[in-house]
Amino acid sequence: MTFRRLADLWKAQTSFRKSSAFHRNADRAFHLLILACAVSTLLLVGAILWNLIEHAWPSITKFGLGFVTSTQWNPVKSQYGAASSIYGTLVSTAIALILALPISVAIALFLTSYAPPWLAKIVGTCVELLAAIPSIIYGMWGLFVFAPYMQKTVQPMLAKLPGPLFDGAPLGVGMLTAGIILALMILPFLTAVMRDVFAMTPPVLLESAAGMGSTSWEVTRKIAIPYGLRGLIGATFLGLGRAIGETMAVTFVIGNSHRISTSLFAPGNTIASTLANEFNEADSPLLEAALIELGLILFVITLIIQILAHLWLRNLQKRQAR
């Protein structure tokens, strides 16, 4: 007997026996169950936030707001500051998004509008496989394969450009390399979500635009992208959230130095990489508190980004409704 038949029989004999009162109560119970799950999520976030604040308290009271602006990270003298970590987190994520966003939009458009179905399926599967690679593999590949390539080929080329962005000795590792590795990591994820967003554009819209004489590019630019804009922005913020918290891949290639530098070749650090490096060895309570405060700051940054995303999307909705 197939499973399907068994399930049908099961449903038939159970629902046939129960009264409508049972169904009403079952509905209520289900309602309560999912409400409990939702509330538990809120409680969990609240509990984590409370826990972070509690454990970071010694550092919060000692350094106050100066923690966010200080670039010191001196375990010997017990002076800590988050500025270099926050800077590194924001810059590496920005580089990742600037590089990954256009490429993932292009790949998603190719997969939905331009590719023949057999090719779209193959490329689509490859993209999903890339998304499943563990981040530490990206980190190790970045360190052993990509960083030497950056040092020997890419960075000397970029060093010829004027301006402070590409100054300094090419080390192979550094902010730029970390940003590129992050871009590679969020690219498959962004592409997969955007492809699904574009696939949901009603075909009738695309066909009528084509029927009125638009070229492929005009259909894409004027119909597909505006229709899927909300989904695209949502996907971007998801990718941003992933990049901002990425730990192992970044730790391998960012160079781990607590300094702010205008050059992208310079080593830096992110909040996640500092936590990964130092948490295990934190033998003084103040260092532990400082690290947890870093975690709290990351939590707050992520929260701010989520709020901005919501506000932007709501704004877009209002504009689209007009």
Next chain:
Amino acid sequence: MQNRNPHFFLILSIFITIPFWVAVACGDKKSEDKPAAQQPGSDPTKPGTPEAPATLKVAASLTGAGATFPFPLYSKWADAYGKEKGLKLNYQAIGSGGGVAQIKKKTVDFGASDEPMKPADLEKEGLFQFPMAIGGVVPVTNVEGIADGALKLSPAVLCGIYLGDIKKWDHEEIKKLNEGLTLPAKDIAVVYRSDGSGTTWIFTDYLSRVCPAWKDKVGAGKSVQWPVGMGGKGNPGVAAYVKQTAGAIGYVEFAYALQNQLPAVQLQNKDGQFVKPAIESFMAAAKNADWDNAPGFFMVLNDQPGAETWPIAGATFILIHRAQADAAKTRAIFGFFDWCYRSGAALAKELHYVPMPENVIDLVQKRWASEITADGKPIVWK
């Protein structure tokens, strides 16, 4: 079919998971202790003698965590001992501080640290510390044209490089020490440990001793604020960075320098002689150590006198609790480390670690007998 039990699927899922329940129950039985040899000549009925049942239980597996410095050595020892006696040892190289934190929390059976704990801290945490081996921390370079052991550095120059005062390989100070070498006009890429590390502690302690400027500006610690450079995670991370970055200098434990074929430098020691890192120069560093008068075996081997001495050396320590919870585990610990002391010396030398001398081993084992207890009683293990 119309009258099937409504709980059909529930019962079905319980039946399907039966193999899982069986595995759990069997798993508990398997971790029973293996009986060891009978203890001759002790009378269990006499009050005050340690309990010696007919078979002494020895645990079949041990967990340890700590420094990456002795990791190559401990894994080789664990492998050989495992083949001989069947003990499964799981050592996690998470760094010295991690090892100390884990043994304090009692999540592992022993911790390993390169930075010896001070006697006061040992008292407070109820820990016992003993040295296992001595190794050397070696500056390694990746400069074109400079082979292993060719480059000579003095303490002042090494300090200058790590402070960021000496920025290029063809700086006068380096040229002065290396008349015969052609040094390229390349930037020095300084590499340090990004994670808190006992290897860093040994290195920065050395720099603090030989360089007042370093002591003022940076100081010594498992993690410090490095003036210049980039950080690799673990000894393997530093080795990888140095290997990959042209013009790099970093510091690693000697075994990693050999494993990764990184060119080491010659350092000028306290006596003014330039020495190459090798087991002989590490042994020279250990020669003058006065272990008898070291409370808690606290010993720092940096900048020791002697013409052959390698200036950056340190012992690596094992930490266990004074009051052990399980005599079987303690027997396994003692058995393993006793084997490492007495039969593991050859393996240690192969990996270029200096094994502890006989007199120190006897001292350590005397203290095992007098200071470690399980359930309040001293432990019989041989």
